[in-house]
Amino acid sequence: xxxxxxxxxxxxxxxxxxxxxxxxxxxxxxxxxxxxxxxxxxxxxxxxxxxxxxxxxxxxxxxxxxxxxxxxxxxxxxxxxxxxxxxxxxxxxxxxxxxxxxxxxxxxxxxxxxxxxxxxxxxxxxxxxxxxxxxxxxxxxxxxxxxxxxxxxxxxxxxxxxxxxxxxxxxxxxxxxxxxxxxxxxxxxxxxxxxxxxxxxxxxxxxxxxxxxxxxxxxxxxxxxxxxxxxxxxxxxxxxxxxxxxxxxxxxxxxxxxxxxxxxxxxxxxxxxxxxxxxxxxxxxxxxxxxxxxxxxxxxxxxxxxxxxxxxxxxxxx
Ligand code: NAP
Ligand code: 8YV
Numbered sequence: 001x002x003x004x005x006x007x008x009x010x011x012x013x014x015x016x017x018x019x020x021x022x023x024x025x026x027x028x029x030x031x032x033x034x035x036x037x038x039x040x041x042x043x044x045x046x047x048x049x050x051x052x053x054x055x056x057x058x059x060x061x062x063x064x065x066x067x068x069x070x071x072x073x074x075x076x077x078x079x080x081x082x083x084x085x086x087x088x089x090x091x092x093x094x095x096x097x098x099x100x101x102x103x104x105x106x107x108x109x110x111x112x113x114x115x116x117x118x119x120x121x122x123x124x125x126x127x128x129x130x131x132x133x134x135x136x137x138x139x140x141x142x143x144x145x146x147x148x149x150x151x152x153x154x155x156x157x158x159x160x161x162x163x164x165x166x167x168x169x170x171x172x173x174x175x176x177x178x179x180x181x182x183x184x185x186x187x188x189x190x191x192x193x194x195x196x197x198x199x200x201x202x203x204x205x206x207x208x209x210x211x212x213x214x215x216x217x218x219x220x221x222x223x224x225x226x227x228x229x230x231x232x233x234x235x236x237x238x239x240x241x242x243x244x245x246x247x248x249x250x251x252x253x254x255x256x257x258x259x260x261x262x263x264x265x266x267x268x269x270x271x272x273x274x275x276x277x278x279x280x281x282x283x284x285x286x287x288x289x290x291x292x293x294x295x296x297x298x299x300x301x302x303x304x305x306x307x308x309x310x311x312x313x314x315x316x317x318x
Contacts, residue, residue, distance in 0.1 A: 006304050008049035009033060009066075012056040017293035018075045022051055025301065033062060040065070049304050051296070054078045054096075055262065055280070060086035071303030074313075075296040076283070077101060077155075080206035080233060084315040094313045095299035099155055100291040101283035106159035108282040109201050109231045110167075112255025113148075115276040116227050117141040117199075122273050141198075141225075141252070144168050149197030151190050151213065152204035152232065153179055160201055172196055175204075190214060194221040199229060206233025216241040219251050227253050231282045234260040243268045246275065257282050 005027040010019065012031070022028050026049070033040050047066050052058055054076020060083045063069065071093040072082055084094050115121055118140040126137050148164040150157045153173040161171045161184060172185035174193045179186070187193035190213055194200050200222050204210045214228065214237040222228060228251055230237050239260045245251045246269075253274030259265050262280055269275050283292065299310050309316070 006048050007043070007046045008051055008300070008304075009047045010051040011058060011062075012051075012053045014051050014053055015075050015289060015293055017290060018051065018296050021293060021297040022300065026304070033065075049073060049300050051075070051300065052079075052082065055081060057081040058087075059083055063087060063090055063092060070306075071095060071300070071309070073296050073300040073303065075292055078205055078233060079313055080235070084313055088315050093303055093309055093316045095296070095303065095309050095311055095316075096313050097292045097295045098311055100295055101288050102155045102159045104285050104288045105156045105203070105231055105282040106163055108257060108278070109156075109160045109203065109229055110163045112229045112231070112257065112276055112278070113199050113201070113227070114143060116229070116253045116255045116274065117143050119273075121276050141227075143199075146170075146198040147172070147196065149173065149187075149193045149200045150184075151175075151193065151200065151202045151236075153182060153184070154203070156231075157201075157203045158182070160203060169199075190218045191221045194218045194226065195223070197222070198225065199227050201229040202232045202236050204232050204236055206235045210236045212236070212238040212241075214238065214242075216245065219245040222251050224249055225252050227251065227255065229255040231257045234258045234262060239266060246272055 007027045009032060010028055010030045029043060032043060044065050045067055048068055048070050050058060050072040052072055052074045054074060058072055063086050069092050074096040077096050077098045079094060079096050082094055087094050119137060123137050126132060145168045148169040148171050150160055150173040153175045164171050172187060172193055174187045174190050202214055219241060243266060255276045257278045258280050265277060269277060302309050
């Protein structure tokens with residue numbers, strides 16, 4: 001007798017390691033919701049889990065089509081594209097992968113700090129294009145001993161702060177709530193923080209609560225010697241205001257891992273020598289992607305079996 005596997009829907013091109021683990025235990029329907037509505041309607045009542053990525057969208061309307069859905073397991077810590085409120089209303093749990101990627105994201109944030117201020121990408125081109133014999137690179141900006149401002153002192157923000165301290169930087173931050181035990185200077189707004197630092201690193205969740213938190217006024221406060229680093233979500237920064245500030249020299253430069261309309265990056269940014277662009281890869285190391293896949297898979301198994309979840313999102317914690 002063949003035992004049928006529980007059926008799940010992958011709403012995105014989920015990471016191959018996560019997909020491989022899922023396929024051993026579940027029947028995985030890959031992006032079937034984007035295809036023939038009649039085929040999906042026939043399948044929908046059998047779907048018990050959704051596998052998603054950190055940038056995936058799971059809307060209220062999709063949730064409403066899945067009467068027997070138990071959980072959405074996100075491969076990533078950010079879940080701003082998942083309608084968690086609608087999920088909770090329907091008794092559907094949402095899980096994510098906090099903690100296991102904090103070191104990598106903090107490492108890349110520091111990498112962008114160094115890359116923009118020390119012109120590492122430009123310097124590489126200087127050598128490769130044979131320009132060194134014609135003269136030296138323009139001078140860079142010293143990082144050690146400078147002032148770091150962190151927008152969002154959560155798991156990753158705290159990991160960035162620890163790295164900044166190793167560079168003898170002062171650390172200040174803003175968040176929704178002050179962290180009196182942290183020992184770092186708190187500023188109630190991003191604008192006040194920006195005015196007090198050399199590097200403004202953004203690492204909040206995305207979504208409506210943080211949309212355009214970094215606007216033209218914040219960038220003006222950061223000033224012509226200040227650098228913006230965004231490893232959070234593209235929505236947190238007003239991208240047009242950022243481009244204007246860079247074009248006008250109102251900030252010194254930017255290091256960006258995330259963008260408003262990924263994978264599309266405004267062409268205005270491509271040619272700017274004081275900007276370093278990476279393709280949303282802050283957690284993209286072999287080790288961390290394995291840990292994320294293990295955790296996302298373990299959550300899916302637990303949720304489908306009705307066992308306690310390992311890492312539910314705050315909205316789903318009792
Ligand atoms: P976390 O522990 O929940 O920390 C989030 C921090 O943001 C908290 O300190 C929170 O303040 C603060 N915050 C939330 N809303 C805010 C607002 N309106 N104004 C100011 N601060 C606000 O999350 P995490 O694990 O550090 O991850 C943070 C985010 O990083 C994720 O949600 C994701 O979007 C992004 N991320 C990006 C990548 C990448 O590949 N680039 C990888 C991983 C994560 P309170 O402490 O006061 O609540
Ligand atoms: C991943 C992320 O690139 O964890 C997050 O919130 O943005 C990144 O770690 C993403 O989740 C992969 O889908």
